[in-house]
Amino acid sequence: MSTTLIDGLKERISTSISMYESVGLVLPGTNYTDLVQALFGCIKEHPQDAWIYITVTRPFESFVKMFGDLSRYPNVTFIDCISRASGIARNDEQCIYVESPTMLENVTMELNSIFAKIPEGSSKYVVLDSISTLMIYNEPSLVTEFFYQLLNKTRAEGIHTISLTVEEGETDKYINKLIYLNDKIIKVRDTFI
Amino acid sequence: MVVGEKCETGIKEIDVQMNGGIPVGSTVLVAGSSGSGKTTLCMQFLMHGARKGEKSVFFTITEPLFKLLGNLEKFEFFDKSLVDNGTVTIIDLRIIFERMGLDTEDYTVEDASALLDVLKDIAKELNAKRLVIDSVTALCYRLKSDEMIRDFIFKLGTFLAAMECTTFLTSEIPPRKFKYSKNDIEEFISDGILLLGDIERGGDLIRTLQIVKMRGVNHSRTKYAMNISSRGVELAPLLKMR
Numbered sequence: 001m002s003t004t005l006i007d008g009l010k011e012r013i014s015t016s017i018s019m020y021e022s023v024g025l026v027l028p029g030t031n032y033t034d035l036v037q038a039l040f041g042c043i044k045e046h047p048q049d050a051w052i053y054i055t056v057t058r059p060f061e062s063f064v065k066m067f068g069d070l071s072r073y074p075n076v077t078f079i080d081c082i083s084r085a086s087g088i089a090r091n092d093e094q095c096i097y098v099e100s101p102t103m104l105e106n107v108t109m110e111l112n113s114i115f116a117k118i119p120e121g122s123s124k125y126v127v128l129d130s131i132s133t134l135m136i137y138n139e140p141s142l143v144t145e146f147f148y149q150l151l152n153k154t155r156a157e158g159i160h161t162i163s164l165t166v167e168e169g170e171t172d173k174y175i176n177k178l179i180y181l182n183d184k185i186i187k188v189r190d191t192f193i
Numbered sequence: 194m195v196v197g198e199k200c201e202t203g204i205k206e207i208d209v210q211m212n213g214g215i216p217v218g219s220t221v222l223v224a225g226s227s228g229s230g231k232t233t234l235c236m237q238f239l240m241h242g243a244r245k246g247e248k249s250v251f252f253t254i255t256e257p258l259f260k261l262l263g264n265l266e267k268f269e270f271f272d273k274s275l276v277d278n279g280t281v282t283i284i285d286l287r288i289i290f291e292r293m294g295l296d297t298e299d300y301t302v303e304d305a306s307a308l309l310d311v312l313k314d315i316a317k318e319l320n321a322k323r324l325v326i327d328s329v330t331a332l333c334y335r336l337k338s339d340e341m342i343r344d345f346i347f348k349l350g351t352f353l354a355a356m357e358c359t360t361f362l363t364s365e366i367p368p369r370k371f372k373y374s375k376n377d378i379e380e381f382i383s384d385g386i387l388l389l390g391d392i393e394r395g396g397d398l399i400r401t402l403q404i405v406k407m408r409g410v411n412h413s414r415t416k417y418a419m420n421i422s423s424r425g426v427e428l429a430p431l432l433k434m435r
Contacts, residue, residue: 102394102396102397103420104432105420105432106418106429109418109422109427109429112427113427137395138394139434142394142432142433142434145433149430
């Protein structure tokens with residue numbers, strides 16, 4: 001892990017989300033961990049903001065292993081779409097478990113419920129990790145509709161979104177279409193700094 | 194139905210779809226197969242009214258009281274104090290059947306009439322503004338002709354509408370069958386139909402809810418995805434497979 005890379009990513013994400021409502025991050029699989037570190041750096045730097053981290057890629061447990069005690073990040077709530085489907089049964093205060101990554105509407109319902117509890121005036125952010133993993137479990141047309149709904153709803157309510165796409169070889173044509181719905185796209189390359 | 198006045202269900206998407214809620218005094222059939230969320234939805238509807246001070250009655254035929262209360266306690270919307278203080282009254286209809294000597298399989302017209310009078314008396318005495326019968330299928334099981342079923346529901350609905358009491362009747366239907374009731378009668382007498390179902394997606398069953406009919410309201414008939422969590426029934430627009 002390169003601290004320079006993580007710091008550079010953190011800075012770019014912080015600048016982009018302060019300027020744009022929806023930011024798409026496209027990255028090679030090898031940089032996934034760096035990006036997550038950078039995102040958590042952003043979350044830690046803004047403790048007054050409310051963050052929701054939708055994970056389809058890794059179970060919540062993996063974030064606990066990566067960052068230790070997540071109560072140090074009290075401003076982030078996870079929606080874990082993968083643990084239950086993988087047979088992992090835990091209960092955590094900071095995490096809501098959705099039965100399956102195919103239950104996209106349940107993700108919407110959980111988002112609504114969490115945001116309803118956040119006091120007015122807080123800046124709100126949603127991280128979707130990731131569009132490419134959602135495509136593994138769902139029909140591309142469903143993911144497209146879900147992403148449209150997510151962006152429309154968050155834009156209407158002044159919530160910022162950061163959506164991740166892990167680039168593996170030639171990026172799927174559906175994913176390409178979705179990425180460009182964002183206001184800003186950051187393509188992470190090893191050489192981008 | 195009371196023209197113009199609406200009865201909020203407490204389920205946001207339903208209330209938004211119907212411009213504020215179900216017309217007051219309507220009789221609504223809540224149709225769904227076993228485990229589809231009929232009882233939860235109905236109790237959420239009663240509790241929402243009770244929080245605003247509306248008296249409510251829940252008649253159960255399918256579940257003993259202790260089991261019903263035990264299942265409801267896990268929901269955030271359920272407030273036992275509203276049951277304890279009498280704002281929500283839960284009655285096991287089977288006990289009434291026994292006390293009235295109506296524990297036979299087949300009801301005569303007189304039996305049905307006597308039962309109808311009891312239900313009306315209870316609703317009137319409690320000044321109920323919301324009422325649930327869970328389930329109308331189990332109730333109608335003992336009414337052996339279509340005419341008796343039609344007459345029973347029509348008279349009950351008319352009486353409750355005059356009291357400005359909004360009524361939910363749960364209807365047990367087989368899974369994934371295009372039916373709203375066992376007898377194919379109840380839906381024609383009811384003012385509204387809420388259909389609870391499910392669709393399969395990638396091996397998972399997604400719960401759905403659809404407002405099939407609601408007299409006096411322009412509403413969409415689109416399917417919603419439904420979830421039952423500790424918060425109760427929640428809805429979100431159903432993503433469409435193409």
